[in-house]
Amino acid sequence: MVQPEPEQGEPEPEARARLALEASGVAFTITRHGPVGSLEEAAAARGLAPDQVLKTIVVRRGDGDFLLVLVPGARQIAWPRLRHLLGVSRLSLPDKAVAREVTGYERGTITPFGALHAWPVIADARVVGAGRVSVGAGGHGVAATLDADDLLAAVRAQVADVTDPAE
Template sequence: MKAAAPSKTNAARLLDSLGISYELRAYEVDPEDLTAISVARKIGLPPEQVFKTLLSHTNTGEYLFAVVPGDTELDLKKLAHAAGAKKAELASLKDVEPLTGYIRGGVTVMGAKKPFPAFADETIELFDIISVSAGQRGLQVLLSPADYLRASQFTLADLTKATLSGDTR
């Protein structure tokens, strides 16, 4: 289902062009708290269904998108392994907007300035509906994981750090 949005983002236009059904959900932005857990609370979804998009780069200089549940931490070693690299680290905040076209808190793979390889945590397939940034702060897109994966052409991998119990949640 499509909902009226304050403005169509590149992500929404991409989904429209692919004939993918989605819902845009606006929320109030707190510049001091851009966490996925805060966003989840504001849009009424559990944090594990709200996926955050992080820009990383490998030791060879290749940039990558990593998409992980909002209540987890990206494991850079696992990302590097999935990408076939020796090492990965988060991109500098100053590089995010010039490389993606999006500001922190609004980064999404869909409609990004450059089509970097994208990796999504394998838990994305556990849900009927997930939420990711629609490409601007204060706006999330809700859609099925299968549609998100189709729109973004991801490689699925285990990307999160294990907790003390051994569970990645």
């Protein structure tokens, strides 16, 4: 299979994300918008509802062992449920330098597509059947919009109830 070339002038993380999206075979669109200050602004800039914007959170399970959690809109990880699902007593969020080191993406741009390592992905159950959703695409103000079920299949996500409403 011939790999597509990065677009002229596209930053490396964005090119890596786009190329991985293309290689996945899922239909997607890339949206570029300026800086946003809230979930609501990000959703509006992408033409979506806030619950259709998915955050990709890097979680440390152990030394050198990470996973990605897809969290919808104004929700947050339910740590006790995630620990129970994974059968561990402790999980943590890595600092921004470690998150970048293990994914190749800065916080706010992280996507399960094109990460430097194919970490396992867990998606909150609310993502199933959600229709169009948006995930980071490797750059600030850059997002990929695609069908939620296509996303879950492409990244082989384990689906579970792992979030609560944000406080």
